[in-house]
Structures are given as C-alpha cells and as structure tokens.
Amino acid sequence: MKQLTTKNLIAFLSLAVLCNLVLCSLAPAQETKPDTVLLNGKFFTGVASQPYVQAVAIRGERIMATGDTKTIQALAGPNTVAIDLHGSTAIPGINDAHHHFSLGPAEVDVDFQTLDPSWEQVKNGIVAAIAKNPPNSLIAVTIGFQVFGDTSVDRDALDKIAPNNPVTLGTFTGHAMILNSAALRFYNVSETQPDPLGGRLERDAKGRLTGTIREYALMNMSRAAADRIPDSEAIVQLRQQLEDEAKYGVTSIQELSVAMPPARAVSLLKAVPTQIRVRIVRMPGTTPAGRDVAEGKRMPAHPASLITVSGSKWLADGVGVEGTLTPRGAWKLPAKPPFDSLMADLPLQFPEAEYRTMLQETIDNNDQLLLHISGNRSAQTVLDAIDATGGKSIWDGRRLCFEHGDGIFPDQFARIKQDGIIVVQNPIHLAPIVPPGVVAFEKAQPLKSLLEAGIPLAFGSDAPVNPYLDIMFATNPGNRPSEAITREQAVIAYTRTSAYAEFAEKEKGTLEPGKFADIAVLSQDIFTVPAPDLPKTLSVLTMVGGKVVYKAPDPK
Ligand SMILES: [Zn+2]
Structure with a gap:
C-alpha cells in the first residue's frame, strides 16, 4: 500500500503549488489521479441524496470521488493503488463523541456476570482475588444497585475481609466508590480533607470517613492517581487503547479529558503518537473554592495535525x-x-x-x-x-x-x-x-x-x-x-452528527468528495446481520486521512 505521511503530504502540497504557478497546463497525469481507489464495496455514505455507493477514490488525505465501481475505476492512473473490497460493507470512520481514556494504577479487576452483583458474590470475589494475587495488590470490584444500596457495606466491612489489600468498590456508572482503609491510604485520601464543590467524602456522625466518595471528590482522586503514573507507562496504556479503537474502525475520538489535564493529554498523544484524530475536551475538577476554570484555557486549538483542543465539560x-x-x-x-x-x-x-x-x-x-x-x-x-x-x-x-x-x-x-x-x-x-x-x-x-x-x-x-x-x-x-x-440513523449519529458536535461536519462524518478519507471497511454487513451479531463486528481496514492505520491480518 502506498501511504501518504504528513511529510509526504507537505512535499506533495509544495509540488502542487509549484505546478500551479509554473506548469499548470503541463501537470503530469498522475497529479489529477487518485492515490487509492476502493472498489466493489457497499459504502454507506451518510449522505441523504446518495446513501450507498460502490467505490471511493482518494487523493492525498481526502475523498476525491464516490460512485459505482466502473466510474471510479476509470479515474485510476498507472500509480493508483486499487483495493477490491469484494462486496464488504464500509462506513465513514466512527467518531466517538463521548470518550474517556482510562489511565490508572495496575489493579486486579474482579468481574461478575452481572453489573449488579450481591454482597455475598462481592465478598467471595474479593477473598478469592486476595488469595491468588501478590500481597497488597489493588483489588477493584464493579458494583451496582444492590451493594451500593446496602449501607452496611462500608470501609469497616471491607477492612474485615481485606485488612491489608487496598480494595475499591466502584459503581458501574463511575460516579461513586467505596474504599477500605488501605485504599484510602493508597489514593492519599486524608481524614481531614474538605469536600470539593460538587463532590463528597462521606463521613459518619463523628466525622470519620466512611469510605464512600462521590462525584468531583472521586474525579479529583482518580486524576491525582493518574498524575502519578509515569509518562512512559501512560504512553503504553494510551497506545493500547488507540490501537483498539482503530480495530473497531474508530477514526475520531472526542476525549472528555477527566484522566489527564489537556496539556498532559496532548503531550502523551504526540508521544504515542496517535494515528487517529483526537479532540481533547477540557474536563477540569473542582476545589472547595469552586470549579478549576483555568485548566487548559490557554491551550492551542490545533497542537498537532491529528489533535485538536476545544470545548469544556462539567457535570x-x-x-x-x-x-x-x-x-x-x-x-x-x-x-x-x-x-x-x-x-x-x-x-x-x-x-x-x-x-x-x-x-x-x-x-x-x-x-x-x-x-x-x-x-x-x-x-x-x-x-x-x-x-x-x-x-x-x-x-x-x-x-x-x-x-x-x-x-x-x-x-x-x-x-x-x-x-x-x-x-x-x-x-x-x-x-x-x-x-x-x-x-x-x-x-x-x-x-x-x-x-x-x-x-x-x-x-x-x-x-x-x-x-x-x-x-x-x-x-x-x-x-x-x-x-x-434504524441502523443507518445509528451510524449517522456515530459519524455525521458526532462531527457536527465538534464543529467538524465540513471535514468529516460522511463519505463525499472533499471530506477526509476516514473510512472503516467492516468484517460484516452491519445493516443486515442479525442484531445479536452486531457486537462481533470489527474493522478489516481503517483509514484516517487516506492512510491505513489498521489492517486485519489476512485470514489463513
Ligand atoms: Zn462520561
């Protein structure tokens, strides 16, 4: 595959300018030819007037033309790379309009078949996890209505079964957590620290922490823990998550940056480096005095070609x-x-x-x-x-x-x-x-x-x-x-309208001439497979700006 890197693109653009100035009438044939054509596909374009096309031509980082295979094939020049999709379904790359990177300390996750396990299940799960992991491992359990609604489950109840290991019971919504004493120490939560605005460290009648932490108090705690993760390790965690996105055909994410301040997010994403587009949305915490309105305020809007910073999110x-x-x-x-x-x-x-x-x-x-x-x-x-x-x-x-x-x-x-x-x-x-x-x-x-x-x-x-x-x-x-x-409406919500949500609908979100060639070719036809099979879908070829960022291994 011929791939266009940013450097190549700059070279290409300067050449194009030169051609325009000096040689416009003598431009060589390939200058007007697509770099890549994708043929024999079932492309859902997201464009109401022509929702499906068979083929797409790409030049540089943008879509040059869409249409039937014969028409698009006729555009190809001698250096055009042709990819036959053999009938595969393709969509505009997914744009995840509400994304959170997860960045945190190493932990043993205790999972159940349900998001709402009983206290009995949770207790047994914790005891078993302690027994089979290294001493003092951080044990993280996801809980739902039952355990969170049971006020007898608190720091002291957890201390009885886990006197040494830090243990956290996090609600599946991510908005509250119950910690034992070791976990309060692990996360540096002090007995005397005041509640931030919009957050709560619950205390008993004597003023002692019960272990339940909510909302902005929990956000601040998690952010502080993420801040302690060295960049070298954070880069590994983010790289893995970004690679997973590309495997699903995600070409843009809008990161509500709760785990990292925007400046750190940008510097880590440059170091990864991200292959997909990332919009960083400021999501600052609060202090007892109020919201941290200064965080990320002076960030440049376009710190790198695939990274933008805009918007602010509050709970x-x-x-x-x-x-x-x-x-x-x-x-x-x-x-x-x-x-x-x-x-x-x-x-x-x-x-x-x-x-x-x-x-x-x-x-x-x-x-x-x-x-x-x-x-x-x-x-x-x-x-x-x-x-x-x-x-x-x-x-x-x-x-x-x-x-x-x-x-x-x-x-x-x-x-x-x-x-x-x-x-x-x-x-x-x-x-x-x-x-x-x-x-x-x-x-x-x-x-x-x-x-x-x-x-x-x-x-x-x-x-x-x-x-x-x-x-x-x-x-x-x-x-x-x-x-x-409908499935088409759902894809539009995940592509065209997600782009609209970041003021980027002129650049991406549909497959039409002039838009970025952000495309996901899928492992199955998401418009016709039985509904229970939908979650098995993966991308077989993900392109961002005409560049292949993921290609599934060829089936043996
Ligand atoms: Zn969220």
Missing part, C-alpha cells in the same frame, strides 16, 4: 442509581419502577446560580459547553440559564451538548431544539437492565423522538469501546423499545 448532575450527592442510603430506588422519578428528581451538582455563571463564561470565552445531564432537573435548570443569558439568539449555533440526556422528557424538546442543543447519548445506557414485565423509563431516554423533533443526536461510548454493541442497543433499546432508531 451538571450525577446519576440516578446513586442519588448523586445525597447521603448514601437517604435516596433509595423506589421499591417498584417506573424509574422515571429517578430521571426527574436528580440533585444538581452545583448551586443553581453556578449554571448561569458557567454559561456566561462560555459566551465570554467563545467556548463550546458540554454538560453531563442525566436527569431532568439539570436539563430544566440549564434551559432556564440559557434564557437568563440571552436565550435562543445567543445560544443557537453554539452547539451546547447535553451529554447522556437520559432524563430529557418530551415537554423539553421544543426548547432544546430552539436553543440548538445537541444530545450526545450513550446507547449502552439503553441496555435492558430492568427485569422483563416491569415498565420503566416511560417518558425518558429518548432517541427516535429526538430525531423526530429535529434535535441533533450524536453517539459516544462513555465506556469500553464497541460502537457496534452501541448500534445494537440504539436499534433495540431494551429500556425503551418505542425509541428504536
């Missing part, structure tokens, strides 16, 4: 299953769903006036604002803050993003639409977590009805990446079957 609320900032145990799941009440009543992360401050600061900095909106109250508060800071005339066009948007109810659609808000949902949230026969989320967690209301819907992973698992849930949402969208 407007937490998540339903943990009641966010209320004391643990004070806010329990209703004995019987519907869960709509969860989506409606979530406490806000910050005092109400802080949202107006946040919005005004976005306008003053000409920034893009991304807000974690799980519940309905936060959505309502932000919509009101929009009105208080100028309303539609100021906000439409600024592309404020509601990240998740599970708690958006139909009565808010009109305002969301008029203020030009984008909803970035994570389809994994629509996985069937409610037992059959129980009615849940009767009005919340919209997908299809957002599109019908004309509201841009983008997708992101918010979790380990598998876009095709997400497409399965978006097209078969267990929680809300009536909100199912």
